[in-house]
Amino acid sequence: MYAIITISIVAIIVLFFGAFGKKKMILPVIFVGLPLAFIVNLMGWNQSIHYFNEMYIDDNFTIAFNGLLLFIALLIFVFAPVYYKSVKRPLEDIYALILFSLVGGLMMTAFGNLVMLFLGIETLSLSLYLLAGSKKSDPRSNEAAMKYFLTGSFASGFLLFGIALLYGACGSFNLEDIKLYVIQNQANIPAMFSIGLLLMAVGLAFKVGAAPFHFWIPDVYEGSPTLITTYMATVGKVAAFAAFFRLINSSFGDVDFLWKTSLIVFAVATILIGNFAALYQDSVKRMMAYSGVAHAGYMLIAIIALKGNAAGVLLLYSVSYSIATITAFAVLMMVRKETGSFSIKSFNGLAKHNPTVAFAMTIAMLSLAGIPPLIGFSAKYQLFVSAIEQGQLPLVIIAIVGSMVSVYYYLRPVVAMYFTRSIESTPFEAAKLYKKQILFVALLLIILSFIPGLIINLI
């Protein structure tokens, strides 16, 4: 709760500094505000406080996921000054929008009421639509914003209709009341209830980018400015998954026959489409977009295998996916800055001149592919183990096949970096700017690889 207040105040202060022309103060305020919010967020640990008539539930699940979201946002702000180095105008609007969307994300992990869920999703998405179009001079960015806005508002409509139907069946927006209703009417669930649940699942599947509602992801991720794509692919996805998990876990655990089959279909389609489409991409940015789709499929498995410590598994998977994705996108920003293209050819010979950066990219790719001993492996392993415990063996086999396919396309940039010669023979100029930050994130990824057990047992 206090984290939301802190972030909102920081965003408004940022806007004021921008309005009064104090450009140099903007980033320091953010770098003080985000860690402060992180600390404030930790204060309610193990207390499980319910604020404002069950609107906001501050349990350990919320705190862990909100901490992750705040930390990812902080990492992305580390790259903001280098990414926007050549932009002369003050960027207070973009930074404020990122912070506002973060508030939306924090609401989504903690909702105890469907009104809060909808409000959180809208706050997150609205800011992301605007951020996707924040590079006004670039037609691709405009296209991305338009596509994201149209399809996203359509999905919000589905979600809202689902919420309305659920309200019609249960007479309440409160998750506890819906759970009570489910327990009492388990034998004869009305059609209105199951259709509402299905519509909500469709809306949320769109927001997490699961097939068959993934069609917006490649274009939007490719067209948006890379820093914003990183933000979308990490904060947007993790927040949507936390919301999805909380919704299913707190209200619909007892009626899994209503949603399990549809989610399994979503997961299988997402894993297959994401991995196989990524094979054919020439642009690394587009490949990362499809990889994001594939990872959404794996994360859906954590929701399907609801019992046991699925929340911990989801947290571990979110951590591993987010940190590796940030590293990969940071290298991509650097390469793009230098060569002006996202294609796989622009990675040629990177290892010779910039060994540190090439090493970071390799680590990120291997972790995303799930190669031991990196954190990506332990995340996938725990996920598959918990799914098998719930009797989802066929699903796990499909997921493993998908993982094996993914190794091919994750290794393509690595092969280009180490084994293909480049035409240019000078080291990248942009590497000087990005090197420290990229090294920091890659080291973080390596350190986290040693402590997967700590993360998984957190909640």
Added chain:
Amino acid sequence: MFQVYLFLFLSCVALFSAMMVLLSKKPIHSVLYLTLTFFALAGHYILLNAQFLAVVHVIVYAGAIMVLFLFTVMLLNLNKEGQFPKTTLVKIIAAIAGGLLFVVLIGSLKSFDLATVSNPAVSQIGLVKNLGKTLFSQYLLPFELSSILFLSAMVGAVMLGKKDKE
């Protein structure tokens, strides 16, 4: 008794202007008649004791959306007759679509037991006072947090609308 006369009057206005939306030759007349329809419906809401809904209806539909329609019609210069040819195919499609909606409405009305419906004018739920009480007690947090949503929309509008110097 006064209420019944008012109801009949408003209904006549609503039906007449709704028909005129379809029958007017000029798009701009259709838009203006649509505004009149919305006002008549807002009157119905007040009769049903739903003040808040009536006000929101006027502000959102008659205010915002209709102004948008008017601007579109004027800016794109659509205000000419015969711009949209009505072929037989279009007429058949429209008849089928409208007819299906009509059948659905009849069907749902038939299965509806009118005797059990309580008079909504008696209930106090739509009054601004009760709504405000709920909004500021039970739904205080969403109410406050929606300000973040609106603020981000405003910031974004300025960001997209502003002209960069470089």
